[in-house]
Amino acid sequence: METVGVGIIGAGGIAAAHAKAYQMLGAKAHLIGVADIDEDRARAFARRYEIPVWSTEDEDILKRDDIQVVSLCLPHHLHAPVAIAALQAGKHVLVEKPLAISLEEADAMIRAAQKAKRRLSVVFQLRFESDVQRARLILERGLIGAPFYAEASCLWWRRPMYYENTWRGKWATEGGGAVINQAVHHLDLLIYLLGMPQRVYAEIDTVAHQIEVEDWCLATLYWDGLKTSFCASTCAELETDSSRLLILGAHGSLQMFPFRPHSRHEERHLQIGEACRAIPEQETPGHTAEIHDFVHSVLENREPRVSATEGRRALELITAIYQSAFTHEVVHLPLATDSPCYTTAGKLEMARRYTASRAKRS
Numbered sequence: 001m002e003t004v005g006v007g008i009i010g011a012g013g014i015a016a017a018h019a020k021a022y023q024m025l026g027a028k029a030h031l032i033g034v035a036d037i038d039e040d041r042a043r044a045f046a047r048r049y050e051i052p053v054w055s056t057e058d059e060d061i062l063k064r065d066d067i068q069v070v071s072l073c074l075p076h077h078l079h080a081p082v083a084i085a086a087l088q089a090g091k092h093v094l095v096e097k098p099l100a101i102s103l104e105e106a107d108a109m110i111r112a113a114q115k116a117k118r119r120l121s122v123v124f125q126l127r128f129e130s131d132v133q134r135a136r137l138i139l140e141r142g143l144i145g146a147p148f149y150a151e152a153s154c155l156w157w158r159r160p161m162y163y164e165n166t167w168r169g170k171w172a173t174e175g176g177g178a179v180i181n182q183a184v185h186h187l188d189l190l191i192y193l194l195g196m197p198q199r200v201y202a203e204i205d206t207v208a209h210q211i212e213v214e215d216w217c218l219a220t221l222y223w224d225g226l227k228t229s230f231c232a233s234t235c236a237e238l239e240t241d242s243s244r245l246l247i248l249g250a251h252g253s254l255q256m257f258p259f260r261p262h263s264r265h266e267e268r269h270l271q272i273g274e275a276c277r278a279i280p281e282q283e284t285p286g287h288t289a290e291i292h293d294f295v296h297s298v299l300e301n302r303e304p305r306v307s308a309t310e311g312r313r314a315l316e317l318i319t320a321i322y323q324s325a326f327t328h329e330v331v332h333l334p335l336a337t338d339s340p341c342y343t344t345a346g347k348l349e350m351a352r353r354y355t356a357s358r359a360k361r362s
Contacts, residue, residue, distance in 0.1 A: 001068075001299050004029050007061035007091075009082060010073035011036035011045035014096055018071040019049040021291035024284065029069070029295050035061045058082055062089040069298060071291075072096060075167040076175045080105035083120065087112040092119040092298045094291065097184050099311035101175030102344040103319055103335065106312045113308060121294050121304040122311030124188045128289035131259035134279045135247075136193055138254060138261055143272050145250030150228040152190055153244045154183035155236035160209060162234075169211030171351040177213030179204070180318050183232035188314040189245060189256070190221070190228065196313060197221040197228070199332045204325040208235035212355060219321050230321075319347070326350040 006022050006029050008015050015034075022029045033053035036042035046054035053060070061067060062085060070091045072082055080100045086093045093113070099122045100106040113120035126132055138144060156178070167173035174181060190197075202219035209215050215235040221228040236242065245256035252263030252272070261276065263269045282289055290306060297304040316335055323341040324331040327350075341347040 003027055004068045004092075004295055004298055005032040005064070005066040006030065006069045006071065007033045007035070007064070007067040008045075008051075008071045008073060009035045009058050009061055009086075010075075010096075011038070011041045012073055015045065015071070015073040016049075017287040018073060018094075018291060019045070019051075021284075021288040022071075022295070023049065024288060025292060025295055028299065032067050033061045033064060058085070062086055062091065068092060069094070069295065075173055076101050076180070077167065077173045080109055083109050084112045087116045087118050087120065090116060090118065092294075093121070094294050095120070095122045095311070097123050097188075097311070097314075098175065098180050098318065099308060099315050101173075101180070102342065102347050103312065103316060103337075104343040106308070106315050110308050110312065119294070119297055119304055120308040121290075121297075121306050122308060123287065123290060124185065124192075124306050124310065124314070125286040125290050126185050126189055127192055127306060128282060128293070129285050130279050130282045131256065132189065132192070134259065134276045135254050135256060135261070137275045137279060138272055139193055139247070141271070141275060143268055143275060144247070144252030144254060144261070144263060147194060147226050147247050147249045149248045150190070150194065150226065151244060151246040152183075152186045152228060152230045153242065154178065154186045154232045155238060155243070156182055156234050156241040157237055158209075158215075158234040163209055163211050169209065169213055171212050171348055171355075174213060175347075176318065176322060177204075177206075177211065177215055178232040178234045179214065179217050179321055180315075182234060183217070183230075184314055184318060186232070186243065186245065187230070187317050188310070190230070191310075191313050191317065193247070194223065194226065194228075196317065196333055197223050199330050200317070200320045200324050201330045202230075202321040202324040203328075204322070206358075212351070214325075217321065217325070219324070221317075322347065323350065326354045 042054040163169040204214035217232045247254040
């Protein structure tokens with residue numbers, strides 16, 4: 001295969017990043033169709049990106065033989081059903097984060113991909129940033145020593161009108177709030193750099209918005225010899241959104257956003273510099289880099305750099321955070337299929353009970 005036909009389902013804001021990235025691939029990818037339930041939006045998107053086919057029906061994209069790759073830019077609760085339908089139709093599927101709203105859904109998607117022998121990936125674009133690759137290499141080489149403490153924060157503000165969108169702010173459709181929607185990238189980076197934690201304790205709250213889901217979370221994540229403080233918010237009234245990732249090691253430190261590796265040991269400091277120089281600047285970082293990798297994974301018949309399994313790992317950690325917040329207990333990883341939040345129905349029931357108890361307290 002030398003080229004792929006591409007369909008985009010969901011023509012909201014993030015779909016533009018997908019369309020532009022596919023266009024940059026030239027002859028290797030051709031935008032064939034777009035679907036959105038809003039007819040005007042689908043038509044306008046098709047016109048803007050010179051896409052020949054537009055529709056209000058997903059099926060009009062999935063039934064086309066000239067489309068091999070589908071990007072899903074949909075509300076969270078639609079990721080699983082539409083991805084599974086696309087995989088069953090023989091398409092390779094790239095899903096915007098999060099992979100799904102429950103582990104039950106994620107596992108069904110992965111099984112569908114395996115059965116169809118098609119690629120399934122989720123967008124974690126920060127992994128493709130040069131500084132993230134440098135941080136990973138520094139840690140792999142042990143240049144800051146054994147990590148013993150980390151901080152990850154996603155302190156953002158979202159205006160009340162952000163939650164006026166019908167699917168946001170609800171457990172059944174968004175699947176959560178600041179943790180699953182905004183801070184999913186920060187949790188994925190923690191996993192990418194440090195591996196999966198062994199246990200989690202978390203608290204969530206709704207501070208500034210009239211929504212079901214959390215706009216604030218504080219959690220502690222535990223590895224052997226390493227503890228991480230994690231916070232996520234859409235109610236942080238700062239001048240600008242603030243993100244931070246800090247890792248302290250026995251012989252140095254790493255900071256992200258911006259990237260600042262450091263060691264007081266001269267030899268280690270020089271080795272850190274060498275590691276940084278070993279990773280060139282990405283010509284096409286972020287969404288573009290990941291979408292290009294996904295297309296090449298299809299053309300080259302290989303796994304994408306971000307597999308669906310990686311997306312599941314981030315979702316498992318998110319699920320553990322919510323389960324801990326709902327139960328006020330430490331949650332151990334990995335989660336079993338009989339965990340109370342494994343299924344969509346179980347997670348929603350736990351959320352309902354939590355919301356009801358919170359209402360009584362207030």
